[in-house]
Amino acid sequence: MLNRRHLHALAGAYALDALDGAERDRFERHLRRCPACEREVRGFAATAAALAMAAAAEPPPRLRDRVLAATAVTRQSPPDVARRGAARAATRPGVTRSPWVPRVALAVGGAGLAAAAALGVVQVATQHQLDSALARNQEIATVLAAPDARIAAAPTSVGGTTVVVVSRAEQKLVFTSAGLPALPPEKVYELWLLGPGTARPAGLLPPPSGGKTAPVLASGVLADDKVGVTVEPVGGTSSPTTTPIVVMTLPA
């Protein structure tokens, strides 16, 4: 028989996520009517957070790139206005977005001009992003203008065309696409460098704008690499989980 004392005593197990379904639901219902329990759980959650801090470990550096890239294409949830209460909401600063700095122009020349036509616009939100976008565009321009730049295009199995400009000397390539089908919000196109028996993640394609995706720069291109694209969950994965929609052999 579950009585109130039994429920109170579950505060610790609840804070450690050690309750299973039905019991957790029951405790959560109780929590809403028991301010003392709520306070206790909050203290236990802070204590558990200290246990987590003590377990800190260095994540692989690629996780940072991937997560930060995903924020660019992930819409944020609106605040839960009802829960916060009207008075509270009124004192909070409104949800504002940094103004988008539109259309960073990109001037390119040399062998990559054909691909430049396929380049989309780059949208950025802050000065910092503007700087890094410009730096990236600079890098992209370097590839497109490289004396040994070669271009290749291929259709994909789902429609649309992918375009690659590769510079063997720079060991870099620039990838763009046109006419790829739009994906549901929880999916993303991921680019891969495919070596013999290996697949290295090479970036996520930004969502198409006007049917085209903005250029993605990939570094560390090896002699016998091919380039492929798969559909993956938002944020990308460390190895492909679906069949590539295109695999391109890079021009020599």
Place this chain on the structure above:
Amino acid sequence: MGPFRSASDPAERSDSELDKLLMLVARGDREAFEGVYDRLAGPVYGLIRKVLRDPAQSEEVAQEVLLEVWRTASRFDPGRGSAAAWTLTIAHRRAIDRVRSETAAAERELRSASAQVAIDEVAESVEASLEAERVRRCLEGLTELQRESITLAYYGGYSYPQVAALLDTALGTIKTRIRDGLTRLRDCLGVSW
């Protein structure tokens, strides 16, 4: 840096800095999110790996969690706890969801050998950080049953009935040991909330 908020603690400052960063994230500030990432990705990843063990799976879940922090930052309410506690609660829940949804979970429960590892690891895993040292010291101040119950539940990802089975102890006893142990741990760490 940490989830602590006792008045004299220098952690308090960086803690409230982190709170402010997370509130900026709620407004779409990606630079603020980088700050949150750099402070919390280590604890998030470390905690998840502690529960799941498998590095590839841990990386995947950590990615989900960190993106969830970006996505749902507007739900963070500093009146109800620190940004660190909020984030690490999400991280732990996601790790537990993964553990409990796995078909291998049943098999895993039986491997009490690995449970033993979970207990030992707490003492070992501790890096040189001051906070980790403090946590280790406070864990040592618990009774053996309190410590084992808490570490099996939190780091091991076991439900409290599973903990009771692993430790061959009555359900009600485990329940109260977890609560008493957390109370003692909270007071030892000087966590305010």
